[in-house]
Amino acid sequence: MFPFLTIFPILFTLSASTPLAELLSSKSNADYSIQAVLVAGSNEYFNYRHQADVCHAYQVLRNHGVPAENIIVMMYDDIANNSENPYPGKIFNAPNGSDVYAGVSKDYTGEEVTPENFLGVLKGDKALAAKGKKVLTSGPNDHVFIYFSDHGGTGLVAFPNDTLSSDDLNKALVYMHDHEMYGKLTFYLEACESGSMFENILPDNINIYATTASSSEESSYACYCDAPKFGTCLGDEYSVAWLEDSDSHDLTKETLAQQFQDVVKQTTQSTPQQFGQKSLASLEVGQFQGVKASRKIYAVRHSSDSVNARDVPLVMLDRKIISTNDAAEAAVLEKKLQTLIAGRRFLEVSIKKIISQLCSNGYCSDAQQVLSTRRPLFNHATYSKVTKKFQSSCLNLGIHAHGMKFMYAFANIVESNKFTESTLNRFLKDLERACNDHIVYHGFKAII
Numbered sequence: 001m002f003p004f005l006t007i008f009p010i011l012f013t014l015s016a017s018t019p020l021a022e023l024l025s026s027k028s029n030a031d032y033s034i035q036a037v038l039v040a041g042s043n044e045y046f047n048y049r050h051q052a053d054v055c056h057a058y059q060v061l062r063n064h065g066v067p068a069e070n071i072i073v074m075m076y077d078d079i080a081n082n083s084e085n086p087y088p089g090k091i092f093n094a095p096n097g098s099d100v101y102a103g104v105s106k107d108y109t110g111e112e113v114t115p116e117n118f119l120g121v122l123k124g125d126k127a128l129a130a131k132g133k134k135v136l137t138s139g140p141n142d143h144v145f146i147y148f149s150d151h152g153g154t155g156l157v158a159f160p161n162d163t164l165s166s167d168d169l170n171k172a173l174v175y176m177h178d179h180e181m182y183g184k185l186t187f188y189l190e191a192c193e194s195g196s197m198f199e200n201i202l203p204d205n206i207n208i209y210a211t212t213a214s215s216s217e218e219s220s221y222a223c224y225c226d227a228p229k230f231g232t233c234l235g236d237e238y239s240v241a242w243l244e245d246s247d248s249h250d251l252t253k254e255t256l257a258q259q260f261q262d263v264v265k266q267t268t269q270s271t272p273q274q275f276g277q278k279s280l281a282s283l284e285v286g287q288f289q290g291v292k293a294s295r296k297i298y299a300v301r302h303s304s305d306s307v308n309a310r311d312v313p314l315v316m317l318d319r320k321i322i323s324t325n326d327a328a329e330a331a332v333l334e335k336k337l338q339t340l341i342a343g344r345r346f347l348e349v350s351i352k353k354i355i356s357q358l359c360s361n362g363y364c365s366d367a368q369q370v371l372s373t374r375r376p377l378f379n380h381a382t383y384s385k386v387t388k389k390f391q392s393s394c395l396n397l398g399i400h401a402h403g404m405k406f407m408y409a410f411a412n413i414v415e416s417n418k419f420t421e422s423t424l425n426r427f428l429k430d431l432e433r434a435c436n437d438h439i440v441y442h443g444f445k446a447i448i
Helices: 020-024 043-063 116-121 126-130 164-179 237-246 254-265 278-284 309-323 327-360 367-372 380-393 401-406 408-415 421-438
Strands: 034-040 071-074 143-149 157-158 162-165 184-190 208-212 221-223 273-276
Touching: 034 043, 034 116, 043 071, 043 143, 043 237, 043 309, 043 421, 071 116, 116 162, 116 164, 116 408, 157 401, 162 164, 162 380, 164 184, 164 380, 184 237, 208 254, 208 278, 208 309, 221 237, 221 309, 254 278, 273 278, 309 327, 327 367, 327 401, 327 408, 327 421, 367 408, 380 421
Parallel strands: 034 071, 034 143, 143 184, 184 208
Antiparallel strands: 157 162, 208 273
């Protein structure tokens, strides 16, 4: 009945509920389909904004005609019905905005939100597919859009209980290219120091165009942090910039380059970056986000109260203490704030001790210099091994996210040493020993 289905395969078996016009609108022309992966890598209510960003991204794609079958969503899904949410069952990405949670099809939730599953999705992992989980099955002509929002550090992005390294991410992207899993791919990444995920590693000749919220040395910034009742930030500057831009434009007429320039203009606290094959920026945004005329989620851009993403827990707790008239509640909040501050102070002191011990072991000459400078990261493969040792033997950065702030110091050591296999193994053992001496038995539930 529908002979074109044999000519133009889509990502998944068609649902009977998918309108034919919507299916066709996922193609800018007859040669490719648009397929997307949207990931919020965090959990807990204070990280509300990451899932809000991803839910809004889902609405953008759906409003522009990308079928639900072609979108894979990973989000912990602990926000909409969280006891702290003043609007149960709803999530908002802007003050007085629309509920962006409604209708979102969630494919990986809770403990399924892992680096392994994310990479499996990108690679079209057959074992995941055999379990009934959605994975990319895109082909050599298809256009793939990936959006990720969470915490980050040098060469790392976080998941609820783990991290993903720049080396592993870029290996997966190269795998996708080598196995003809896309014709063109765009990647939007929201995280602190997110530029380090692509800088000096993403090839510029494999039809991938990536933009990030910040450079390799900057924090990204949360926004909409002063909305009444919420007690947290509703969005992130870079993410809200591209999302609201897509809401308000005809994506068949706006290029990726034009959207990036708008994002740069609206992202006032950090410096968005471009990586990969920048010639792809001349393509229309609609080739990756859909070509259907969109119903606007927000008519105008709202003024934004921006907060350094790393400081959101501190700032929001402090504001709650100031605003409450309940002495008992204030006392509870003050205790939480002091515990948070104590955890951060402990971590900063511990990292200094670890670096000093590693310098004493001969891997650096001046601990203060290691901690006060930043060297560009080139050796992503070796650094990935170091971060995995830190993750497994020192501190779980998925849980203790504030630790990501200090990972640049270990990148500095990697870049200042020409490790061989044997010297790297020795370093990893010395790193584990230093962590056992100074950080492992910290006693904090989460250092955020």
